Amino acid sequence: MPRTAEPIVLDIKGMTCASCVRRVERALSRVPGVETASVNFAAETAQVTGEVDIESLIEAVRAAGYEAAPAANRLERAAMRGEEARRTLRTLLAMAAFGVPGLLLAMASDLGGLALFGNHTLHGYIVLALATPVQVVLGWRFYRGAAASLRQLNPNMDVLIALGTTVAYVYSAAVVLLQRHDRAMYFDVSIAVLLFISLGKYFEERAKGAAGDAVASLLRLAAKTASVLRDGQELPLPVDELRAGDIVIVRPGERIPADGRVLRGRGVVDESMLTGEPLPVERGPGDPVVGGTVNQDGVIEVEVTAVGAQSILQRMARMVEEAQGTRSPVERAVDQVAAVFVPVVIVVATATAIGWGAIGGEWLKGMLAAIAVLVVACPCALGLATPTAVMVGTGLAAERGVLVRTAEVLERIRGLNVVVVDKTGTLTEGRPSVTDVVPAPDWDAADVLRLAASAEFGSSHPLARAVVDAAQERGLPLEPPEAVESVAGEGIRARVAGRTVVVGRRGFLPEAIPFELGRRWDEAESRGATVVGVAVDGRLAGLLAIEDAVKSTAPRAVAALRRMGLRVVMATGDHERAARAVAAKVGIDEVHAELKPGEKLELVRQLQAQGLRVAMVGDGINDAPALAQADIGIAMSTGTDIAIEAGHVVLLHGDIAKVAEAIALARATMRTIWQNLGWAFAYNALTIPIAAAGLLSPLIAGAAMAFSSVSVVANSLRLRTRARAIAESVGNVFVPPSQNFFRATREPLLGLGAAVLVLLVPWVVFTGIGRGWW
Known part of the structure; x- marks a missing residue:
């Protein structure tokens, strides 16, 4: 079976903590043909690469005790997550109908020995009758997960919850059935722990859905229908039926249904969903447009160029989803800790019970302390600490026009020391134009430009396109070139109408530059222009001065990078004078000019050899070797062609x-x-000893454990509230979600579950007072 270009993505159900991640990954990795397997606990997905069929992967996951299925449509997955959260809440509220009276009756007994x-x-x-449905229905998921993990000899959080609540329930049931009225019942412990933890799981699911909502938000931008011209008639068709080559009509206020190129008409298009820029842009014949953007004014006819999985929107969503599915080195290290966490907790709980009983003779207190240890330990917080932050961070970056390929990139960016930037298309607009044509004696300016443009015709280099555009704007007839020889960083040599034409740098030209042309060359370079010579049949015919305007945001961006403590270096193939002229405008002191692609690569290596972490910012084409060598390669994109393979990070707007x-x-x-990891480790390090010392009731332990997981996810979600501050800290304009179409479609995080929380807190307080826990 040939290896597919895209990883296989599975939806995984039944994972409850970080140790489950390792177990699923291990099961997938053992399937013959699997090259890599990565499981994301927060997203509940697995990504697998290799020559393998999906049925074998699903069977391996099921054998490990979990459920797996081919990944659902991204929008369907978001809807399924919402429905699952609502189903969890309905079950929780139904069980609260039994649990709340049970807690009240248990509390009445605890406070004053009262009985019905x-x-x-x-x-x-x-x-007992009220506690049993809670133990069976709410506890079933923990029993099932515990049984599966024990079969694999890899206990997880479910084992802790099942063991702790079962001990409390069985002990209390024995007290009732044996009619030992002199002994206290602990049904309130089993009921409250299960209610609290289940409520925490509900909040956790809602928060995880909010963290991963960026992908679904992207896909909601797609138009549902399109007005298509076929056989001279305008037909409404579902977007799924569009194919490349179709002509679609887009009126004011309508979403552009697919990626394409404007054939006729002019429109003003809001591309903020793609670039994060607030101002709309004008699009006319020949201009590219992206599906999902909104035509605000004018009627345009668009020829479809990409549909389905090849569209910009789908590729953006896929890249964000793949980044959210990867794991950073920090997360892998945490998973190794979590793998031994549960067995250690079970040993500590056992030692606690034996210690209290054997040393102090207080077996009952030892049992309660052991239950508290089992319940309060929270590997969930460890498992959620990294992936939820990554999901929010990569999703937020996508909304701001920044695509991050993997979670590891976020970790590597943090340690950057140096940012190396290309000039053309990075600091400048990337739209150079010919400003001067200086002919040699006995040559006409039009002939110089015509021959140079004919030689450059077909080249994708920005300077070559500028020469060709200048000739076409003047209506000059171009000849098809023959025997074209292009030398990177130097120039081009070709046969045009039987004549040998050379266009390039000084050293590439066949003869020395005469004094007057040399003076004009130096004069143009001194103002920042790029100058190329044109030689015909071995004799210099003239010069072309080409200028590219500096981006308005470049000085602000360089200043922001320097404020962040980063060293900014320019690396360009342009000549020294032009490079330094641009560097002076944007505030860069260190300039390396006249570099060939291989020399840019060597510059990056030299900086790395000094122990520096280097980011390279370029166009993803001419700078490909340096981008690949850099610790972080940042590829500039026009927003219409995502150079996903060019760098670790892609900037959609090219800004x-x-x-x-x-x-x-x-x-x-x-x-x-x-912060999440610090909280998770500190929480466990603090609460487990307190529980073992008998200073923490099992009921409070359950509430604390639920709070621990929810607090980690909530802290990750705080990144979204800080988005404006992050953007404005570097001088960028922040576009609120309501403007860039990443609208909040989520329900309130607490919902009806808050009612349960409000009711349970007083019971915890009063029960603690009655038993002297405070």
């Missing part, structure tokens, strides 16, 4: 100001990850 109708036996049986924002966002994401 003064009958302790009847009272006990009623509480260097986004470089500083991407670095700031990566740093904020990594800070959030370390």
